Amino acid sequence: MTASLALTVGSPAEPAALQTTVLDSFGGDGLSAELWDEHIQRTGASLYLTYDWCRIWWRHYGNGRRLRIYVFRQESRLVGLAPMFVETVRLGPIGLRTAKRVGADSAMAVFSLPILPDSAEAVFRALITDLVGNEGCEALCFGSVPGDDSALDTLRALCGTLRTDISVARDAPTGVQSVFHLPSTFEAYLGQLGKSQRQNYRRQLRQLQTELGCTSSIVTNPFEARSVFRTFSAMHERQWQAEGKLGHFGDWPASEAFNRDLVDTFSRSGRMRFHRLAIDGEFVAIQYAFVIAGHCNWRLTARVPELRYGRFGLGVLGLVQLIDAMIAEGVSQIDGGVGHYDYKLRYGAEEQEIRSFVIIPSRRSAALKAGLFLRAADLLHFLYYRIWFLRLAPRLGMPRRPLWRLWIRSRL
Numbered sequence: 001m002t003a004s005l006a007l008t009v010g011s012p013a014e015p016a017a018l019q020t021t022v023l024d025s026f027g028g029d030g031l032s033a034e035l036w037d038e039h040i041q042r043t044g045a046s047l048y049l050t051y052d053w054c055r056i057w058w059r060h061y062g063n064g065r066r067l068r069i070y071v072f073r074q075e076s077r078l079v080g081l082a083p084m085f086v087e088t089v090r091l092g093p094i095g096l097r098t099a100k101r102v103g104a105d106s107a108m109a110v111f112s113l114p115i116l117p118d119s120a121e122a123v124f125r126a127l128i129t130d131l132v133g134n135e136g137c138e139a140l141c142f143g144s145v146p147g148d149d150s151a152l153d154t155l156r157a158l159c160g161t162l163r164t165d166i167s168v169a170r171d172a173p174t175g176v177q178s179v180f181h182l183p184s185t186f187e188a189y190l191g192q193l194g195k196s197q198r199q200n201y202r203r204q205l206r207q208l209q210t211e212l213g214c215t216s217s218i219v220t221n222p223f224e225a226r227s228v229f230r231t232f233s234a235m236h237e238r239q240w241q242a243e244g245k246l247g248h249f250g251d252w253p254a255s256e257a258f259n260r261d262l263v264d265t266f267s268r269s270g271r272m273r274f275h276r277l278a279i280d281g282e283f284v285a286i287q288y289a290f291v292i293a294g295h296c297n298w299r300l301t302a303r304v305p306e307l308r309y310g311r312f313g314l315g316v317l318g319l320v321q322l323i324d325a326m327i328a329e330g331v332s333q334i335d336g337g338v339g340h341y342d343y344k345l346r347y348g349a350e351e352q353e354i355r356s357f358v359i360i361p362s363r364r365s366a367a368l369k370a371g372l373f374l375r376a377a378d379l380l381h382f383l384y385y386r387i388w389f390l391r392l393a394p395r396l397g398m399p400r401r402p403l404w405r406l407w408i409r410s411r412l
Helices: 033-043 051-061 117-134 150-161 186-192 195-212 222-241 255-268 307-312 314-328 342-346 364-395 405-410
Strands: 002-007 018-023 066-074 077-091 094-101 139-146 166-181 215-219 272-279 282-292 295-303 333-338 350-361
Touching: 018 117, 033 051, 033 077, 051 255, 066 117, 077 117, 077 364, 077 405, 094 364, 117 139, 117 150, 117 350, 139 150, 139 166, 150 166, 150 350, 166 342, 166 364, 186 195, 186 314, 195 272, 195 307, 195 314, 215 222, 215 314, 222 255, 222 272, 222 282, 222 295, 255 272, 255 282, 272 314, 282 314, 295 314, 307 314, 314 333, 314 342, 350 364, 364 405
Parallel strands: 094 139, 295 333
Antiparallel strands: 002 018, 018 066, 066 077, 077 094, 139 350, 166 333, 166 350, 215 272, 272 282, 282 295
């Protein structure tokens, strides 16, 4: 089903009329996967906004949510895509009708919307107008976004011009992500490391190769992908069980089925990577990643927990070997994932801020309701996640349980 909204949005920089089409399913309005992904690459947007990623994410996490895919054109030219969804999240007596970006929760993805800079002001104006005015949303959440996303400045300025209608309820950091900026050669990368890191890597790799006959390989083809993913998933689970934790697939509901679908689909398009280290035919470390347009999204890592391999630093070796392989492919940047990790910084990563930007209607009643919801969500985050999930439950020896879906959906 398709709805079209012909909106003329005046702007000194872009006088042409903005044509907005709103879709409630994938593949409508002649917006093919090829056209969608061409726009993603033209705008330099993330893998997490590709057609297949959004489609698969929606299949696993769209239940109970209303899909709204905004397609923006000017003079027949595609200038912006905003895959959104609308849902009502209830915390106790407070139910808030909220709009978020497809892929914004459950997958630990940081990304910006694929919008051409010259059209950003007009696109966000139309998007906000429809979500607040026609969809009746009480909060529009743009998070998690890179802290240096230029769209944030556009949103801030736009909210200033529309302050009689909307206001900013949250514009705050929510964490960090690791990013590796890669040189053109692996030797140049090693030269950027500290002396001890460089020596440790070379020594441990030499020992693995000479003492244990360690070999490395990359899997990209769809014929091996499913079986390698099974091996990876089991290894990842074993690694975290040894530390008394569930690991990614145990913590995040539906994540194993979601990633299995990702592997099946992206292996067929040549965008999936598994980098493996093996000793005597047994795989001891695997890196799980995707590649698109010179960028690598390093999703997860796994290694065997056996103590006899502990002195070799398999986790670090796997990372550096992945970096070597990505440089050989011409990759210039690796998204190293969400969260602070000292070892990533020691081996060349930089930390970039992640921000949440939440817009609400300026009506007094709406602002009060959204404010109460945000406070309740922050309290849930503190009590459930930071105190119970991360601290008390492990210390009390409580059985590990997946993260609450309510907590996941209430994070704005």
